Amino acid sequence: MSRKHEVVIVGGGHNGLTVACYLARAGVDVCVLESLPYVGGGVISSRSVVPGFKADICSIWHGFIQANPLLLEDELGLKSKFGLRYLTSENQFGVLFPDDSHLNIYRDVERTCQSIAKFSQKDADAYRRFHGWGEQMLDMLTQGMFNPPPPFGAFVAALDQSPPGRALLRSLMMSALDLCDEWFESDAVKVALTKFSAQSGIAPGTLGSGIVLFLFIPLTHKYGGAIPMGGSGALSEAMERCLAHHGGTVLTERTVEQVLTSGGRASGVRLRGGEEIHATKAVVSNLHARQLAELVDPSLLPADFVGQLRQLKRSEYGAVSQGYALREAPRYKAGDEVSDALFVEFAPLPLETFLRGFDELRYGRVRMDMPTVGCQTRLDPSRAPEGKHTLHLFHYAPFELAGGGAARWDEVRQEVANGILATLQQRTTNMGADNIIGRLVETPLDLSRRNPAMISGDYNHIGMYLSQQLGNRYLPGWGYRTPVDGLWMCGPSCHPGGGVTGGGRAAVQPLMESLGVDFARAIRG
Ligand SMILES: Cc1cc2nc3c(=O)[nH]c(=O)nc-3n(C[C@H](O)[C@H](O)[C@H](O)COP(=O)(O)OP(=O)(O)OC[C@H]3O[C@@H](n4cnc5c(N)ncnc54)[C@H](O)[C@@H]3O)c2cc1C
Structure with a gap:
């Protein structure tokens, strides 16, 4: 039957x-x-990188869900009854520039502003104001995120009723880059902030990417991005x-x-x-x-x-994702403030070099100089045998490669993975072959094969x-x-x-x- x-x-x-x-x-x-x-x-979490290690081969940052009543109110008892535990860090992101200067995003707004002030005092003041504005909208935006949305026209009409609503509406229709151009002066700050918006799979200059900044900045300070204990x-x-x-x-x-x-x-x-x-x-x-x-x-x-x-x-790009089993956590030449960050964002400068990276992705060319790195075991030692570490190395990548399409990923997988690793090796003191116990690599093509719902690795x-x-x-x-x-x-x-x-x-x-x-x-x- x-x-x-x-x-x-x-x-x-x-x-x-x-x-x-x-x-x-x-x-x-x-x-x-x-x-x-x-x-x-x-x-x-994958256990196949090396026995005893748990590698996050897909998502690592659990940010948006922290504002969801599912966790905030523990509506399903996932935390109180079913063993879910989140770990977070005051030092959320270390944004690492080519000369080893860095900008850190902390849970604390004032500490973040002090870090921004190293690049521009004007931008530090603007960030404080931008955060204040976003914070006022955050509850409305997150409430909208975790409930069924109204029809698009009704949403626009509702925002159109008041000056603050109209200001938000205008910003939502802009790109993250336009928004940053209006608010900030320094390339470093613009690159740092638009790199976060780019995690949504659309480039900083694409219209509509502005909404991510509105969510990301106040959400990071109010709730903090987190990782689940155990992977x-x-x-x-x-x-x-x-x-x-x-x-x-x-x-x-x-x-x-x-x-x-x-x-x-x-x-x-x-x-x-x-x-x-x-x-x-x-x-x-x-x-x-x-x-x-x-x-x-x-x-x-x-x-x-x-x-x-x-x-x-589909999204403008997908990602090459790598999960590593390590003997030691990476030590950045830039110092402890970067090494200790929950995530390290490699950020090319000047702004033009960074933005051209997204044009190259659009035309099927691989970039290897702007990965996102997370060493989860710094916060959660349970993911590896005692004293050992796991590392997530993520880089935006096109699905269809120039000169051969998606099928070419099978030829270039190792070369690209090694190139992204080389970027990390250049900026750290201990990421040589002797530190690496094992790794998993997944290209956008691999992802689309493993999970057919992620068509084109999206x-x-x-x-x-x-x-x-x-x-x-x-x-x-x-x-x-x-x-x-x-x-x-x-x-x-x-x-x-x-x-x-x-x-x-x-x-x-x-x-x-x-x-x-x-x-x-x-x-x-
Ligand atoms: C490399 C990578 C890094 C990421 N990093 C982050 C991050 O740090 N933070 C973040 O917020 N997001 C991140 N994301 C995005 C996030 O993980 C996804 O957007 C989200 O998980 C997708 O939602 P889902 O899990 O419900 O859907 P999916 O993952 O698409 O789930 C669909 C499921 O359906 C199954 N399936 C497919 N076809 C069939 C079928 N015919 N029959 C039965 N089952 C089927 C699949 O195997 C899969 O389990 C990342 C994603 C990737 C790939």
Whole structure:
């Protein structure tokens, strides 16, 4: 007899797990189907680098999710009951310039301003004012992030009602670079701040990237970026425990090939190999929006809907990610203030060199001089055998390479990985071969093979452009629904988008409403 559950979730990324946990806690019988041998999607830790070491090969920085009531109010008990523990640091980011000068972003605003003042006193004062402005908006923005968004037009109309709203609206439509040009004078400060906005997969000069600065700066000071104790995947593992506690099911190594329908309504899924799993109430997809066209009987999707799915634009670049097992933590020539930072951002100067890097990515050329580095074991020794360390080395990279396309990644993987490592070696005193016990390398092509939802290695599924943000994400007017009754969406293709956000909290609300479950009561327990 085939399996039957009330709700079946396709893909065990952290958003699918979030949806599953809220549903299970509300008493819904839910089953998560994941194609890999482990759940978590972009929120995993790999044990395969070297036995005894846990490497974060995807996400490392858990920032946005700190403002999510999922953690802030511990709505699912992940912290109080299911073993999730976050570690943070006062010294959040060391931004390292080519001459070993550095700018540090601390949790403390005044300390950050002192660091900025080394480059420009005027910019230090401007940063304090910018932070003050962003701080006033932060609660509104984060509340919007973790709840279903209003239609885009309504959002714009609401902001258009007051002078502060209009000022915010104007800034949201700008690029991070334009915003920095208005506020700051020094190249170092502009590079440091726009490098953070670029983590969202769109270049500093791209319109719409300004919103990231509004979130990133006040959020870093109010909540602080953090890492889960035990590895990035500890978040997903806590969700698995929560789900099991509430009677939910996780089935790994189950690849969904088709969404089944009955009378035009989603009624279950067919797995690779032919097994069918039935869903009496809903099917929820954590996959890329465009995969809807593969999973669903084409006659059930209107042609214009399929056309709009095809138009979805991917992020401007992906990443080469490396996880290392080390004998010693890296020691930076720039000194302890950089070595001790939770993350080190390599920042080319002048501004033009930095910005040209993003043009090169756009044309399929690899850059190796601006990695982001995190040595997690400085804060969390549990990730490695005693005295040893783990390191995450991340660098933006194009999916399609000039002169050979994506397939060329298989030829150049080691060369590029070594080149990025060489950048780190030049700026440290102890990152030679004798310090390296093992490493894992994942290119954008590798990522797209391992996780087919990250089409073209896009860790946001679709780009975080303003045209694909808020109520426009995944498509204007659809929210988390699809043209097939009972088939829902919940992954980073939807609001609030890519990143470790726990954004499934927003997706689950309209779904619960359709099931007659009161979300507010469900989170009260
Ligand atoms: C290298 C890298 C570094 C990153 N660093 C950060 C960071 O530091 N901070 C941050 O905030 N964000 C970071 N991100 C982004 C973040 O990890 C992702 O945006 C986010 O995790 C995506 O949401 P998800 O986990 O729900 O979706 P996904 O990870 O896309 O999950 C989809 C799941 O579905 C499964 N699946 C696919 N097809 C099928 C199928 N047919 N049947 C069943 N299952 C299927 C996949 O295996 C996967 O588990 C990073 C991402 C990468 C790749």
